[in-house]
Amino acid sequence: MAAGPVWAAAGACRRVLQRAFSLHKAHLIKDMETTLQLVRNIIPPLTSKKHKGQDGRIGIVGGCQEYTGAPYFAAISALKVGADLSHVFCTREAAPVIKSYSPELIVHPVLDRPSAVSNVEEWLPRLHALVVGPGLGRDDTLLENVKGILEASKARDMPIVIDADGLWLVAQHPALIQGYRKAVLTPNHVEFSRLSEAVLRDPVDGSDHREAVRRLSQALGNVTVIQKGERDVISDGEQVLECAQEGSSRRCGGQGDLLSGALGVLVHWALHAGPEKTNGSSPLLLAAMGACSLVRQCSRQAFQKHGRSTTTTDMIAEVGPAFRILFET
Ligand SMILES: NC(=O)C1=CN([C@@H]2O[C@H](COP(=O)(O)OP(=O)(O)OC[C@H]3O[C@@H](n4cnc5c(N)ncnc54)[C@H](O)[C@@H]3O)[C@@H](O)[C@H]2O)[C@@H](O)CC1
Ligand SMILES: Nc1ncnc2c1ncn2[C@@H]1O[C@H](COP(=O)(O)OP(=O)(O)OP(=O)(O)O)[C@@H](O)[C@H]1O
Numbered sequence: 001m002a003a004g005p006v007w008a009a010a011g012a013c014r015r016v017l018q019r020a021f022s023l024h025k026a027h028l029i030k031d032m033e034t035t036l037q038l039v040r041n042i043i044p045p046l047t048s049k050k051h052k053g054q055d056g057r058i059g060i061v062g063g064c065q066e067y068t069g070a071p072y073f074a075a076i077s078a079l080k081v082g083a084d085l086s087h088v089f090c091t092r093e094a095a096p097v098i099k100s101y102s103p104e105l106i107v108h109p110v111l112d113r114p115s116a117v118s119n120v121e122e123w124l125p126r127l128h129a130l131v132v133g134p135g136l137g138r139d140d141t142l143l144e145n146v147k148g149i150l151e152a153s154k155a156r157d158m159p160i161v162i163d164a165d166g167l168w169l170v171a172q173h174p175a176l177i178q179g180y181r182k183a184v185l186t187p188n189h190v191e192f193s194r195l196s197e198a199v200l201r202d203p204v205d206g207s208d209h210r211e212a213v214r215r216l217s218q219a220l221g222n223v224t225v226i227q228k229g230e231r232d233v234i235s236d237g238e239q240v241l242e243c244a245q246e247g248s249s250r251r252c253g254g255q256g257d258l259l260s261g262a263l264g265v266l267v268h269w270a271l272h273a274g275p276e277k278t279n280g281s282s283p284l285l286l287a288a289m290g291a292c293s294l295v296r297q298c299s300r301q302a303f304q305k306h307g308r309s310t311t312t313t314d315m316i317a318e319v320g321p322a323f324r325i326l327f328e329t
């Protein structure tokens with residue numbers, strides 16, 4: 001065959017693929033906009049009739065000798081999104097460090113005590129949601145305590161976001177959250193592979209992210225899973241959503257912690273809003289889409305100002321303006 005027809009065929013093929021890709025992108029953006037409209041419904045109005053705590057009391061379980069930034073980022077993000085109180089349950093050594101970052105956080109140095117489970121359990125009736133894992137580390141004693149905290153939280157039907165080393169624990173013991181419909185897992189690329197291999201016992205099919213996330217969620221008994229990445233893929237084992245909100249190319253540490261803290265608040269709001277506000281959609285999927293969009297918008301705005309020197313602290317400073325742009329205009 002002459003070169004001409006080959007090039008023409010290749011060109012036509014490229015145009016078909018480009019059109020299919022832009023149609024797919026247009027669908028994604030439309031789905032995202034429909035979902036974000038419902039996210040706006042679940043945001044509690046700010047009124048003069050409320051008391052402190054009503055818009056969210058969030059607990060973060062994490063913070064050890066090595067990692068104090070991660071629980072701080074998660075806890076401060078929860079407050080900046082709109083929670084009223086943010087508690088951190090961490091080890092004795094980490095507590096003064098985390099307190100010194102911010103007077104706004106309530107810090108409990110209990111996680112490495114033999115009485116850790118009962119110490120946290122005492123607070124559970126006063127909390128709306130838990131975020132388990134940012135900066136937790138992998139010390140066996142701490143992980144054993146966190147197992148007890150997870151069991152106690154499930155017994156109270158508490159919404160639980162599991163991230164970072166909390167996902168490490170779940171990969172060792174998937175039964176801990178199997179079938180618990182108020183859990184949301186937020187794995188990054190590596191955490192997702194580790195979890196999938198532990199739960200599904202086969203390597204991840206990297207060619208179809210949507211199906212890989214749906215399968216993991218389904219195998220865990222429809223626990224909601226957010227796979228973070230170039231696009232965030234979210235599934236409850238039935239539906240699959242993608243968040244393609246523009247973010248930035250900056251990949252500094254701590255952005256996932258921002259997501260887990262923000263998600264803790266949105267999960268509480270979504271479950272509290274009731275079905276008339278969520279219009280039949282899964283509250284946890286709405287919360288997930290809201291939190292993912294918010295973090296990416298923060299990243300985009302911070303990057304516009306700071307470029308390569310952008311860090312998670314710069315992104316946290318954008319939570320207020322980003323929230324207004326996405327949900328209040
Ligand atoms: N300032 C802090 O205190 C921070 C503490 N962190 C904590 O650090 C602990 C370990 O978290 P890690 O996320 O490092 O988990 P892991 O210890 O499982 O390490 C994951 C590794 O995978 C790499 N990775 C991430 N995304 C990747 C991708 N898409 N492709 C290939 N490699 C990729 C990372 O660079 C990292 O080295 C957790 O407790 C976490 O919360 C992090 O949250 C970052 C900030
Ligand atoms: N390639 C990418 N392009 C755009 N955004 C991304 C990309 N990868 C991750 N993100 C976004 O960055 C945020 C954090 O995801 P990431 O995978 O860095 O989490 P993480 O590794 O758990 O972070 P952390 O350092 O806090 O532990 C998410 O909101 C995600 O949407």
Ligand SMILES: [Mg+2]
Pocket residue numbers: 163164188256257
């Ligand atoms: Mg992380």
